Amino acid sequence: MINRVNDRVKDLEVPGIRVFSNEVAQYGDGVNLTIGEPDFPTPDRVKQAGIEAIQNNLTGYSHNAGLLELREKVSLFFEEKYKILYDPVTEIVITTGASEGIDSILRTILNEGDEVIMPAPIYSGYEPIVHLSGANVVYLDTMKTELVPCPEALAALITEKTKAIILNYPSNPTGMTLTKEQMDGIVNVLEKHDIFIISDEIYSENSFNEEHVSFASYPQIRHKLFLIHGLSKSHAMTGWRLGFVLGPQDLMDHVLKVHLYNSICAALPSQYAGIEALTHSRNTPLAMNTAYLERRDYVYERLTSMGLSVIKPTGAFYIFPSIEITGLTSWEFATKLLASEHVAVVPGSAFTIYGEGFIRISYANSMETLVEGMNRIERFISG
Numbered sequence: 001m002i003n004r005v006n007d008r009v010k011d012l013e014v015p016g017i018r019v020f021s022n023e024v025a026q027y028g029d030g031v032n033l034t035i036g037e038p039d040f041p042t043p044d045r046v047k048q049a050g051i052e053a054i055q056n057n058l059t060g061y062s063h064n065a066g067l068l069e070l071r072e073k074v075s076l077f078f079e080e081k082y083k084i085l086y087d088p089v090t091e092i093v094i095t096t097g098a099s100e101g102i103d104s105i106l107r108t109i110l111n112e113g114d115e116v117i118m119p120a121p122i123y124s125g126y127e128p129i130v131h132l133s134g135a136n137v138v139y140l141d142t143m144k145t146e147l148v149p150c151p152e153a154l155a156a157l158i159t160e161k162t163k164a165i166i167l168n169y170p171s172n173p174t175g176m177t178l179t180k181e182q183m184d185g186i187v188n189v190l191e192k193h194d195i196f197i198i199s200d201e202i203y204s205e206n207s208f209n210e211e212h213v214s215f216a217s218y219p220q221i222r223h224k225l226f227l228i229h230g231l232s233k234s235h236a237m238t239g240w241r242l243g244f245v246l247g248p249q250d251l252m253d254h255v256l257k258v259h260l261y262n263s264i265c266a267a268l269p270s271q272y273a274g275i276e277a278l279t280h281s282r283n284t285p286l287a288m289n290t291a292y293l294e295r296r297d298y299v300y301e302r303l304t305s306m307g308l309s310v311i312k313p314t315g316a317f318y319i320f321p322s323i324e325i326t327g328l329t330s331w332e333f334a335t336k337l338l339a340s341e342h343v344a345v346v347p348g349s350a351f352t353i354y355g356e357g358f359i360r361i362s363y364a365n366s367m368e369t370l371v372e373g374m375n376r377i378e379r380f381i382s383g
């Protein structure tokens with residue numbers, strides 16, 4: 001029967017990101033620097049809200065768009081923190097993690113043959129979904145512009161076929177954030193074209209240099225922008241599977257249909273936990289950021305002192321050093337490092353070919369783990 005499986009699904013590959021984390025698990029002394037989730041537990045109050053929901057039999061379906069109370073909290077959070085207004089009744093859908101939001105939006109807007117622009121290197125979760133819809137990805141190379149999309153290069157990629165652009169700042173895998181000026185340049189280009197803007201700002205709460213600015217705060221593009229968000233990273237809730245999609249009502253009506261056919265609704269106990277996270281636990285990310293900053297500085301110092309060239313990241317919890325001096329491809333580097341030092345990192349090529357020559361290290365790890373990981377990487381490089 002295998003030949004009867006959907007051809008596009010057959011063409012999908014298991015993400016490179018997982019390969020090394022699966023393999024490092026087999027070593028008793030393995031150091032896993034691939035992890036893309038906070039190493040902190042979900043805050044106690046948030047856990048308690050989920051537990052109480054279960055105990056009170058709040059375990060059924062909710063409204064397809066999610067509990068109105070949660071949508072109101074989401075709306076208030078974005079209004080108070082980022083000065084952006086979305087109507088909780090018509091413009092917000094609670095999804096099963098940001099991942100389902102990405103899937104529901106892309107399936108809402110894409111037709112076969114459409115093109116989706118993505119600055120690269122970029123998170124590996126978008127391209128497969130674009131391909132499942134029969135659409136194509138067009139990469140905007142950021143490697144020569146210090147990992148920041150160049151507005152002129154973006155304008156040159158836009159054609160009749162362009163349906164959307166996906167932006168992800170703070171970025172996985174590079175840890176880059178954009179300045180307001182850089183965002184202005186991108187918005188100036190995008191406002192002139194009828195293309196959707198999907199802004200995945202799931203790492204907004206992990207912005208280190210300056211306060212995060214959302215693409216949703218530009219009124220001139222609001223009518224064609226989807227904002228993807230969630231609590232996975234900000235509140236260490238990856239396993240609760242809770243995400244949000246915000247967008248203009250006319251578009252969200254359609255997203256809601258796709259969402260309700262694939263999920264009905266997000267898990268109800270998680271939604272109650274989400275209400276707590278956005279009510280009394282808004283400051284949770286601050287404590288984590290203090291730890292991330294210390295770790296980022298440590299890892300940055302160590303990598304530069306090993307002679308690796310690296311841009312100091314300003315958000316998320318990833319760092320993306322060049323391994324060019326080793327003469328290895330990123331896959332070879334990660335494979336050899338794993339075999340000889342039992343350290344797992346993600347090859348840059350897992351984030352498109354534009355990431356070749358780089359590796360992604362996650363510093364969502366304890367200092368102890370990072371010290372050990374850096375010692376071993378140093379030994380590997382000097383060997």
Ligand SMILES: Cc1ncc(COP(=O)(O)O)c(C=O)c1O
Binds near residue numbers: 125
């Ligand atoms: C940029 C980005 N978007 C979305 C996701 C998925 O988030 P969720 O776990 O909420 O589905 C990830 C996970 O690593 C991510 O890095």
